[in-house]
Amino acid sequence: MLTIGEVLTALAVFLFVTQFLKLQRLRRRLPPGPIPFPVFGTVIQLNFQFNRDLLMKLAKVHGNIFTLWFGWAPVIILNGYQAVKDGMTMHPEDVSGRLVSPFFRAMAKGKGIMLATGHTWKQQRRFALRTLRTLGLGKRGLEHRVQEEARYLVDFFASVKGKPLDPSFPLVHSVSNVICAVVFGHRFSRDDETFHEVIRAMERLFKFGGSFFHHLYEIFPWLMCRLPGPHKKVLSCYDVLSSFTRREISMHTERGTPDEPQDFIDFYLDHIEKSKDEPRSTYNEDNMVYSINDLFLGGSETTSTTLNWGLLYMVANPDIQEKVQMELDAVLGRSQLICYEDRRELPYTNAVVHEIQRFSNIISVGMPRVCVRNTILLGFPLKKGTIVFPNIASSLYDPEQWEAPRQFNPGHFLDKDGNFVSQQAFLPFSIGHRVCLGEHLARTELFIFFANLLRAFTFQLPEGATKINTEPMQGGTLQPHPYRICAIPR
Template identity: 75%
Template sequence: MTNVILHGWCIHSISCGFCAIVSEHCIERTTESSHLQLAKSHGNMYTLWFGWTPVIILNGYQAVKDGMTTHPEDVSGRMLAPFFRALAKGKGIILASGHSWKQQRRFGIMTLRRMGMGKKCLEHRVQEEASHLVEFFMSLKGRPVDPSFPLFHAISNVICALVFGYHFSDEDKIFHELISATEYLFRFAGSFAHQLYDLLPWLMCCLPGPHKKALSSYNVLSNFARKEIRRHVERGMSDEPQDFIDFYLAEMEKSKDGAKTNYDEDNLVHVINDLFLGGSETSSTTLYWGLLYMVVNPDVQEKVQKELDAVLGPSQLICYEDRRELPYTNAVVHEIQCFSNIVFVGVPRVCVRDTTLLGFPLKKGTIIMPNIASVLYDPEQWETPRHFNPGHFLDKEGNFMPREAFLPFSAGHRVCLGEHLARIELFIFFANLLRAFTFQLPEGVTKINTEPIFGGTLRPHPYRICAIPR
C-alpha cells in the first residue's frame, strides 16, 4: 500500500484546488481522473493524507469488493464529520455506528420484510404510484415539463405509505416543505460552506450562513416526524400495525421494561428521516437521469418500447417479475444506475477494530473510502464504461446478464437497506413511462447538458422534456 501525501491542507500532488477537509464530501470532490491517475501509479489501494489524517482509498471492483466483504464487520463503522454529527447525533441508521446502528438496521430490515418487502402488497403500492405518474404526464398533453418534482413526488409517496401509512397529494403544502428541505440538504452536502463547517465547526456554529439553513432543513423533517409519531400515539395501538411507525412504537412498548435498548423516540425520528431521504432522493434522481438518457439516446428508447409492446398488453399491469421477459428493458434500467453513478464515492467506513484489509494491517479507527465510481467505470469489468451501453448487461443471445461489478448499492454490512425496494421502483416506474410515452426535447431545443451537479448525490442539470403519448 502506497502513501500519497497531501501537503498541508491542499492536494498539490494531484493538482486539486480545494481545501482538503477530512469529510466524505471533500474526498468525493477529488476528481475521478485524479483517483484514476493515483491508482495507475500506486495500485488500487493507497493512502491519502488529508492534513494529518490518513484515508485509505480503494479503487476498482476487486479492491472495493474484497475490502468491503472479506471482513465486513471490521469495516462497518461510520465516519462522522462535524456537520453530520450535528445533524443526526449518531442516531438512526445511515449516520450511526456500533450497537445502536446494528439494532436500528436489524429492526428496519425485519420490519420492511413484515410490511411486504419482496411481496405483492408492496409491489401494488409502487404500481399505484406509477399509474398516478403516468396520469400526470398524460394531463400535460405533450407540453414541456421539468420531470424532477413529479418523479420525486411519486417515488417518495411509496416510502411515505410505508412509514406514515398514507401518501401526499402533489398540491399538499407540507409535502412541498419536505421536498424543499430535502433538496436544500442535498445541495448543501459537498458545498464550500459544508467543507468550511467541517474544518471550523466551533466557529461556524456561532456564525450565520447556509449551514444554519441546512440544519434548519433537517429540523423541518424531524419536526414532521415527531408530529406523525404523536399522531400515531394519540390514535392508539392497534392489533395489526399499519405502518413502520406503528411497528416501532410497538417495539418501544415491548422493550421499555427489559434490558437497555435504543428503541426511543429520538432514534425513531432519525430512522424516519433516513428512510424518507434515502428512499426518495436516490431513486428519483436515478429516474431523472434515466429520462435524460432516453432523450439523448432515442434508439435505446425505441428498442425498449418495441420490447414492451411485443411482450406486454396495452393495459397489462407491469410487475417486477416481468423483467424476466423484458431483458433489454431490464438491461437499460441497470445501465442507467451504472452510468449515472449518483453516489460517486461510497460513504466512508471506519475500522471498528484492528483488522487486515487486502493483506495490510489497519488499526481501529482507520478511515476507508470505497471509490464506487471506479467500480462502475472499471475498464477491466465493462467493455465501454464511458458510453451509455445497455449491452453491458446482455449476453450474445440478448438475455439479461447480471454483472458482479454492478455495485451501486455498495457492499458488505453497509449495503443499502432499501436495495430491493429501489430495484422494484426503478423497473416498474421506467417500464410504465416508456410504454405510455415517447420522451423528446421541446421544440427548438437541440442540446442538453449531461454533466452532473455535485452535491449529496450527482444530479443532472435541470432540463425540460415533452412526454408524447404513444
Template identity: 75%
Template sequence: MLTISQAFVVLIIFLLIVSFFKLQKACKQFPPGPAPLPLLGNLVHLKFQFHRDLLMELAKTHGNMYTLWFGWTPVIILNGYQAVKDGMTTHPEDVSGRMLAPFFRALAKGKGIILASGHSWKQQRRFGIMTLRRMGMGKKCLELRVQEEASHLVEFFMSLKGRPVDPSFPLFHSISNVICALVFGYHFSDGDKTFHELISATENLFRFAGSFVHQLYDLLPWLMRCLPGPHKKALSSYNVLSNFARKEIRRHVERGMSDEPQDFIDFYLAEMEKSKDGAKPKYDEDNLVHVINDLFLGGSETSSTTLYWGLLYMVVNPDVQEKVQKELDAVLGPSQLICYEDRRKLPYTTAVVHEIQRFSNIVFVGVPRVCVRDTTLLGFPLKKGTVVMPNIASVLYDPEQWETPRHFNPAHFLDKEGNFMPREAFLPFSAGHRVCLGEHLARTELFIFFANLLRAFTFQLPEGVTKINTEPIFGGTLRPHPYRICAIPR
C-alpha cells in the same frame, strides 16, 4: 531582537514544520498516497472537492488502495472492482463501523441507521429490515403501492398533453410517496405545503454534502459552528425533517396503538412499548426520528435522481428508447399491469434500467466506513478506527470490467443472444454489511416506473432545443443539470 509579530510568524513556521514531519512519520503506518500538508492534508491535491475522476486518477499513481489525509485524519481509498469487493466483503464485519465526522455527528448524533455504528446500528438496521419485510418488501402488496404511484405519475404526464416540463419534482413526489406510505401511512398531494418544505430541506442537504464548506466544517468544526454559511442552512434543513418526524410520531401516539400496525411508525412504537422496562431501552424516540429521516432521504432522493437521469438518457439516446418501446409493445398488453416479475420477459428493458444505474452512478463514493477492530485489508494491516472509503464510481467505470465504461451502453448487461446478463461489478448499492437495506424496493421502483413511462410516452426535447447538458452536478448525489422534456403520448 524580534518583534512580537516576527516571533509569531517564526512560531507558526516552526509549528508547520513540526506538523509536516509528524505527518510524514504517520504516513508510514498507512498505504502510500500523495504527501499531505499540515492542516489541509490532501485537500490541495483534491482541488478542495471530492471528484470521482480525480480519485481514479490518483489510483493510477498510488495503486488501487491508497491513503488521503483530511487534516489529521487518514482515509483509505479503495479503487476498482477487485479492491472494493475484496475490501468490503472479505472481512465485512471488520469494516462495518461508520465514521462520525463532525458534520454527520452534528446531524444524527450517531443515531438511526445510515450514520450509526456498533450495537445501536445493528439493532436499528435489523429492526428496519424485518419491519419492511413484514410490511411487504419483496411481496405483491408492496409492489401494488409502487404500481399505484407509477400510475399517478403517468396520469400527471398525460395531463400535460406534451407540454415541456422539468420532471424532477413529479419524479421525486411519486417515488417518495412509496416510502411515505410505508413510514407515515399516507400519501402527500403534489400541492401539499409541508411536502414542498421536505423537498426543499432534502435538496439543501444533498447540495451541501460533499461541498467545500462541508469539508471545511469537518476540518475546523470549532470555527465553523461560530460562523454563518451554508452549513447552518444544511443543519436547519435536517431539523425540518426531524421536526416533521416528531410531529408524525406524536400523531401516531395520540391516535393510540392498534392491534394491527399500519405503518413503520406503528411497528416501532410497539417495539418501544415492549422494551421500555429494560435497563437501557433498545428503541427510543430519538432513534425513531433518525430512522425515519434515513428512510425518507434514502427512499426518495436516490431512486428519483436515477429516474431523472434515465429520462435524460432516453432523450439523448432515442434509438435505445425506441428499442425499449418495441420490446414493451411486443411482450406486454397496452393496459396490462406491469409487475417486477415482468423483467424476466423484458431483457432489453431490464438491461437499460441497469445501465442507467451504472452510468449515472449517483452515489459515486460509499459513505465512509470505520474498522471496528484491527484487521487486514488487501494484505495491509489496519488498526481499529481506521477510515475506509470505497470508490463506487471506480467499480462502475472499471475498464477491466466494462467494455465501454464511459459510454451509455445497455449491451453491458446482454449476452450474445440478447438475454439479460447480471454483472458482478454492478455495485450501485455498495457491498458488505453496509449494503443498502432498501435495495429490493429501489430495484422494484426503478423497473416499474421506467417501464410504465416508456410504454405510455415518447420523451423528447422541447421544440427548438437541440442540446442538453449530461454532466453531473456534484453533491450528496450526482444530479443532472435541470432540464425540460416533452412526454408525447404514444
C-alpha cells in the same frame, strides 16, 4: 539579538518541520499516497476537492489502495471493483463502522441508521429490515404500492398533454410516496404544501453534500458551527424533515397503536413499549425520528434522481427508447399491469434500467466506513478507528470490468443472444455489511416506474431545443442539470 517576531517565526518553522516529520513516520505504515502536510493533510494538493474522478486519477499514480489525509486523520481509499469488493467483504465486520463526521454529527447526532454506528446502528438497522419485510419488502404487497404510484405518475404526465415540463418534482413526489405509505401509512397529494416543503428541504440537503462549505465544515467544525452560512440553512432543512416526522408520530400516538400495526411507526411505537425494560435498548422516539428520516431520504432521492437521469438518457438516445418500447409492446401490450417479475421477459428493458444506474453513477464516491477493530485490509495493517472510503463509483466505471465504461450502452448487461446478464462489478447499492437495506425496493421502483413511463409516452426535447447536457451537478448525489422534456402520449 532576535526580535519577538523572529523568535515566533523560528518557533513556527520548528513546529511545522517537527509535525511534518511525524506525519511522514505515520504514513510509512499505510498505503501510499500524496505527501501530507501539518494541519491541512493532503487537502491543498487536492485543491479542496474530493470526488470520484479525482480519486480514480490518483489511483493511476498510487495504486487502487492509497491514503489521503484530512488534517491528522488518514483516509484509506479503495478504487476499482476488485479493491472495493475485497476490502468490503474479506473482513466485513471489521469495516462495518460508520464515520460520523462533524457535519453529520451536527445533523443526525449519531442516531438512526444511515449515520449511526456500533450498537445503535445494529439495533436500528435490524429492526428496520425486519419491519420492512413484515410490511411487504420483497413481496407483492409493497409492489402494489409502487404500481399505484406509477399509475398516479403516468396520469400526471398525461394531464400535461405533451407540453414541456420539468420531470424532477413529479418523479421525487411519486417515489417519496411509496416510502411514505410504508412508514406513515398514507400518501400525500401533489397539492400538499407541507409535503412540498419537505421535498424542497430534502433536495437542499443533498445539494449541499460535497460542496465547498461542506468540506470546510468537516475540516474546521469548531469555527464553522459559530459562523453563519449555507451550512446553517441546511441544518435547518434537516430540522424541517424531523419536525414533519415528529408530527406524523404524534398523530399515531394520539390515535393509539392498533391491534394489528399498519405501518413502520405503529411497529416502532409498539417495540418501544416492549423493550422499555431492556437496559441496552436504543428504541426511543429520537432514534425513531432519525431512522424514519433515513428511510425517507434513502428511499426518495436516489431512486428519483436515477429516474431523472433515465428520462434524459432516453431523450439523448431515441433509438434505445424505441427498442424499449417495442419490447414492452411485444411482451406486455398496452394495458397489462407491469410487475417486477416481468423483467425476466423484458431483457432489453431490464438492461437499460441497469445501465441507467451504472452510467448515471449518482453517488459521487460512497459512504465512508470506519474500522471497528484492528484489521488487515488488502495486506495493510489498519488500526481501530481508521477511515476507509470505498469508491463505489470506480467499480461502475472500472475499465477492466466494462467494455465501454464512459458510454451509455445497455449491451453491458446483455449476452450475444440478447439475454440479460448480471455483472459482478454492478455495485450501486454498495457491498458488505453496510449494503443498502432498501435495495430490493429501489430495484422494484426503478423497473416499474421506468417501464410504465416508456410504455405510455415517448420522451423528446421541446420544439426548438437541441442541446442535451448530460454532465452532472456536484452534490450529495450527482443530479442532472435542470431540463424540460415533452411526454408525448403513444
